[in-house]
Amino acid sequence: MKKIWLISFIFVVTLAATLIALPYGIKFKIGNFSIDKKFDLKLGLDLAGGSQLTFEADLSNIPEEKRKTAVEGVRNVIEKRVNLFGVSEPTVQTSRFEGKERIIVELPGITDTQTAITLIGKTAQLQFFEIQDIPATQTASASSQLVATNLTGADLKSASVVFDSQTGKPAISIEFTDEGGKKFEEITGRNVGKTLPIILDDAIVSAPVVQERISGTSAQISGTFTIDEAKQLAIQLNAGALPVPVNLVKEKTIGPTLGEMSVKQSILAGIVGISMVLLFMILSYGKLGIIAGAGLLIFAVITLALYKLIPVTLTLPGIAGFMLSVGMAVDSNILIFERFKEEKGKRALADALEVSFGRAWDSIRDANIATIVTAFILANPLEWNFLHISGPVRGFAFTLMLGIFISLFTGIVVSRNLIRLLIRERREK
Amino acid sequence: MKYRWLYLLISGTLIIAGVISIIKWGFNVGIEFTGGIVAEYKFPDETQKVFRYPPKSEEEIEKIRTDFKELGATEVSFESVGPTIGPELVKKTIYAIAISAGLILLWIAYQFKSFKFGISAIIATIHDGLILLGAFSLLGHFFGAEIDFLFVTAILTIISFSVHDTIVVFDRIRERKKKFAVGGDFETLANESISETMVRSLNNSFTIIFMLIALILLGGESIKWFSVALLVGTVSGTYSSPFVAIPILVTWDELQKKLKK
DSSP states (O other): OHHHHHHHHHHHHHHHHHHHHSTTOEEEEETTEEEEEOOOOOBOHHHHOEEEEEEEEOOTTSOGGGHHHHHHHHHHHHHHHHHHHTOSSOEEEEEEETTEEEEEEEEETOOOHHHHHHHHHOOOOEEEEEEEEEOOOSSSOOEEEEEEEEEEGGGEEEEEEEEOTTTOOEEEEEEEOHHHHHHHHHHHHHTTTSBOOEEETTEEEEOOBOOSOOOSSEEEEOOSOOHHHHHHHHHHHHHOOOSSOEEEEEEEEEOHHHHHHHHHHHHHHHHHHHHHHHHHHHHHHHHHHHHHHHHHHHHHHHHHHHHHHTTOOBOHHHHHHHHHHHHHHHHHHHHHHHHHHHHHTTSOHHHHHHHHHHHHHHHHHHHHHHHHHHHHHHHOTTOOTTSOOSSHHHHHHHHHHHHHHHHHIIIIIIHHHHHHHHHHHHHHO | OTTHHHHHHHHHHHHHHHHHHHHHHOOOBOHHHHOEEEEEEEOTTSOEEEEEEOOOOHHHHHHHHHHHHHTTOEEEEEEEEOTTHHHHHHHHHHHHHHHHHHHHHHHHHHHTTOHHHHHHHHHHHHHHHHHHHHHHHHHHHHHOOOBOHHHHHHHHHHHHHHHHHHHHHHHHHHHHHHHTOSOOOHHHHHHHHHHHHHHHHHHHHHHHHHHHHHHHHHSOGGGHHHHHHHHHHHHHHHHHIIIIIHHHHHHHHHHHHHHHO
């Protein structure tokens, strides 16, 4: 009885996995219970196209104990900026290695890297200045100097792009927080008739002349922005300034056509590779080979379904990891079948089968654990900073590890029960 | 194990050839390690070209981009790596290799209740690593194969594959030892275990080699050399289990017995 349950279980798992793996999605209805869900494969940057940017935080002016919060701050601001920019499913990670703090930003689908770099990498420190007159002394004539006020980008509640009612040019409308509004009122109050320069990262963006004391919480910055610049600035002001400057140390952009080509090539290589393995197994092991083949197809379907469910972001090295795990999945079967050939002469068929599975299990377990150890170190799920924290190595290790776990299921449980079925039928005849 | 010296000669020659090539020609190292820019552009007349530059500042990079845009070229891929990234990658990779090799060594020593198993397996793995490095120095010199981030992945995979293969033979030795309890010449035991696992080992390698050849021929340019690295490693890994790991194990065992006497 137990075996029937097991076989039905395998059948149900395979059926469910097939439904998920096929690109049509699942649609069915039983009474009031209905499911309508489509599962998509998540593709990495190298397959879908996009940009990966690595910034290094410049912490030279920050004391040791405040560095951690500064980097956290950078990460949060970058995350906000990226989200406001409208990228779907971006990832922002930090990585620390020997005192270097890095922020890795992945932007799927974004190929206008230049815009992304300026948007993310600019400090965007906004500050209002006032001009103080220095009275003439004996040695120098009267002059004036720029003095920073206490009103900065941190006093903003929000910023948005507007068009100047007089010039029709893009401008930034800003809304102060209540406290910011008070500061603004005070500053404008003492500067009537004077210019009030607004400085963004060491450059004057606008220097309006204050006509009267301004109360209320809104104001407008009209500079000489293009519409794109205005949009970027609005995003940066909304997300806040970066607490420390960052420098771009690495960038990678994959155009959408290259990604598409890679997907096609990998699918073709995968199909050809798996077919060759199937053919080889059938030629070397006959009927057993067919069962191994069935097990392999179930393996492929379950793997694909899990990629969609977890979801695993599939990259080119990830595909290579998958293909390698196919090889290892087949290995479990080969180990068992070779054992079976030896044991067949010594005892009854069904016994020989059980013995082979039992004996081969030791090798399969020991060998696979060794592979899992390596895959685990490469995938670095605990985010140890002295190991690779992102990128292709991880994608590869992840699919390899997943592949090994699934292959243990399909190689041992699935093929074993399929063969049991086969042997029982033969006996009944 | 009769031909122990022959195996040593084969492995030795290959490794020495590789080392000579490494000393003479070094590696064709990718920008991930050296820093620099690799950009691929497609021009209006449908031709596609790859451009390489040394590391540049953000402004210079922006200039390159705008220059190509003015020519009407579209960006197929663009990668720029700062000069500080490389050393970090190398260090992280060495850590990863050391940690996984250490853990594997412990695991094997625990499973087979002796460090000599673990150490022979690791030496066989180092052998494969050296072969792979030597092969890529040669391939780099003659065919432009590059050592990049993916190559690092390949090395790590080969480590686990090689160990995987070796463990299967070890396992057979362990099983035979149990069966024939005491006595039995360790060398004969090892020989028999090798011949019993040979078909399995070859068949398994064939399936992996099939997959890899499919990837090399059809998988596209971006993972071609990665697949080649895995292929070289698979062949070497298959060879090293019976012909490197086991001879070392047997020799070790003999020495141990002699010392005891």
